[in-house]
Amino acid sequence: MSKAAERGEAEVALQAAGFGGRGTPERLGGLTNRVYRAGGVVLRLPGQGTEAYIDREAETVAARAAAVAGVSPAVLHADAASGIMITEAVDGVTMTPALFAARPGAAARAGAAFGRLHRSGARFTARFDLFAMIDDYLAVLAPRSVALPPGWDAVLAEALGLRPLLGAPDLPLAPCHCDPLCENFLDTGARMWIVDWEYSGMNDPMWDLADLSVEARFDAEHEAEMLAAYFPGDPPAADLARMVLLKAMCDLLWTLWGLIQLSDGNPAEDFRAYADGRFARCRALMAQPEFAAARDSLLR
Template sequence: RAYICRIPGPGTEKLINRKQEGEVYKAVTALGITEELVYFNSENGYKISRYYNGARNADYGKPEELSACMTLLKKLHNSGLKLNHEFDFGKELTGYEKDIKDVNAQIPFEDYPLVRMQVSEIMDWLSSLNRPKTIAHIDSVKDNFIFTDEGLRMIDWEYAGMADPLVDLAMAAIYSYMSYDEVKELIKVYAEAPSEVCDDGGIALEALSEDDAFAVVTAYMGMGGLLWSLWGVYKMALGESFGDYTLKMYRYFKDSYKILRKLEKI
């Protein structure tokens, strides 16, 4: 057998809590949806996992593969598994801002003070909804779904925590640079994905109309876009290159805010 060894890159120790990541793997192993983990060090983040010959990343552009990925996400969300930590956008944003400051870098967006006030508007609206929290992957991008000879697997659980399950749909969308019309279709695919425990959208879409679900996912797309734009700023300060990725993510926040205003949610 062949194996893959992960050696975390520079600066990741400030972004990732490896003890929490280890707890996630212990919790989700029973679901049979992760890669086969051989070794995990919660102190330094070193990880050894099985290498799957012939494995490939999912393609969200193929309807059958998108449906398969959403089915796996729905299985995770409706599993009833609990973690001892949450993924909190407010805390994550504050943490990234501090990390950027600690490496003597600047947030390069001129309107960031205004955006930070708009964040509060979105967060207040989301809080008022009292959305359910389930175990969520958070980094549910197409590259973290791999098709193997033994079925579909989800990898890279570094950011996973208890959160609104619709966060996973938002993260899936922005990494693939989906349009907001495509996001409406994504929500439908998730709602219609087969499940062993429910006949509908499950806990993520319970008591939500299509329009309301779109608004919530749009809000998380904005928050996710802003978060990953700051992640990119921090990484670039450490010498990595991301092209126009940070700007595209930042744009998701601005576009999402405009849509939420138009929908009179904020």
């Protein structure tokens, strides 16, 4: 589809939802969806194949609750059947790993936003269960001719051995974003907004912190800044240990997600390289001494 045709489709969607006449839609980012800004609103058109693994009803519940919690823009229109969503626009800088490193206080603002979300008392309808999602993603890939990375079976076996530690029924659950890609953060310099609630659900809150640390490539200083803004006091040792383990598990899960994008023919980027890079980092994280130390501390 040409850019002109894409803009035309966006204009039609805005008009149908009652938000027409706001000027030519400007294409923004997005790995799986097409996102446009028109005037003071942002339009999300769902990507091909996303209906196989995204619950749009649950996404809408989460996006509205996150707005009430003050961490996400207000939802102005949501159609679960089509996947079309329109939200208020936020005049913030779309973050990247480099911007998280360069903008003073950005890691702290992200940590504070997660704190507001996780302690908001919201109840998301979806449950983000790492091991169930691994099973689901493998089931999606099973009939497709996409090769898993070399060494996958051994890494998966080690990861599944963590289920008693990371999937225990007594672990705390909180409303979580679950996909804290840097580009899902908009920074005003005074406040960090979080957008895109497709993968959100009730989850171990350490997932959000672990995943952002990985996505933003935080060094020890920036990670400490995020944690200081998130925790009201000293971080509990068990939380920090789970965070270490979950950093690797984030890369494991998103390896499979990347392979699904590859099998869907998503042209947004080279998803073979994306998946292989994720898997390589997962293996590297699992090989670090702190990974074994965190696992052993939780076993005691």
